[in-house]
Amino acid sequence: MNRKLGLGCQLLGYSCWLDKRSANLAKIQPSAPSTYRTICRTICRTICRTRHRAIPAATAGLTLLEMLVAIVIGGILMAILAPAWLGWHADNRLATAQDEVFQAMRQTQNQALNTRQTWRVGFRQAAEYVEWSMFPAVSPADAQWQTLVAGVQIAPAETTLRQGTEMYFVEFNHKGHVTPPFGRISLSSHWSDRKRRCVFVSTLLGVLRKAADRACYR
Numbered sequence: 776m777n778r779k780l781g782l783g784c785q786l787l788g789y790s791c792w793l794d795k796r797s798a799n800l801a802k803i804q805p806s807a808p809s810t811y812r813t814i815c816r817t818i819c820r821t822i823c824r825t826r827h828r829a830i831p832a833a834t835a836g837l838t839l840l841e842m843l844v845a846i847v848i849g850g851i852l853m854a855i856l857a858p859a860w861l862g863w864h865a866d867n868r869l870a871t872a873q874d875e876v877f878q879a880m881r882q883t884q885n886q887a888l889n890t891r892q893t894w895r896v897g898f899r900q901a902a903e904y905v906e907w908s909m910f911p912a913v914s915p916a917d918a919q920w921q922t923l924v925a926g927v928q929i930a931p932a933e934t935t936l937r938q939g940t941e942m943y944f945v946e947f948n949h950k951g952h953v954t955p956p957f958g959r960i961s962l963s964s965h966w967s968d969r970k971r972r973c974v975f976v977s978t979l980l981g982v983l984r985k986a987a988d989r990a991c992y993r
Contacts, residue, residue: 865964868926872905872962873972873985875923880945880974883909884981887947898960899942900929905962912946915939926965933961933971933991945976953981961991 837845876898883896886909893912898905901920905927908918929943935958936943946954953976961973973991975984 861966862970865926865967865970868924869962869964869970869972871924872927873974876907876960876962876974877983877985879907879909880976880983883945884947884951887949888951891949893946893948893954895944895946897939897942897944898929898936903928903965905929927962928965930961930963930971930991933973934959936960936976947981951981952979955979959986959991 879896883894887894894909895912895915896907896909897915897918898907899920900906901922904925905923906920907923908920910918934943936945937956937958938944943960948954957976957978959973959975961971964970969988971988971991973986975986976982977984
């Protein structure tokens, strides 16, 4: 019975708190007997008077319990949203890096056609960045390296391009054709090791194509 009384009082107190004017308290019809109803109504009125009393500016604010609840809710939301945000961020960076690799290869191919010379485009891992450069095949020392977007790295296990001194490269002859063997360069993210973006060099004519995730493991 005491347990029912406590629950009834809590419900009445909460209903009274929601209704600041509390003029309709008489309309609340708890299921408790008349004796307990009188006790609950007295407690309810006391709670209402306490809740609606003006709070001095010096003491106004959140209680410790309310602050703890807000912190817990914030932590739960962060735990739910953080993985999704990191996944989106990794996808965005990988897609940008893939586009940069594709454009670097295409630019080198056009340079070989325009100059009627053999050109190479090279890629290498330098600390936390991936660098690329295009240069004449006869003078690799003239390479001027540029960085891809931050947050990506070369995935060596899935990269099958030709390898030179500390770099992977693709070679285009004076007709813009690829010098075999063919292959791909695969990129992974610093934040998600499972995600992949790659660019394939697949034919003698220098056909380039993009792929993602599972296709980069084949």
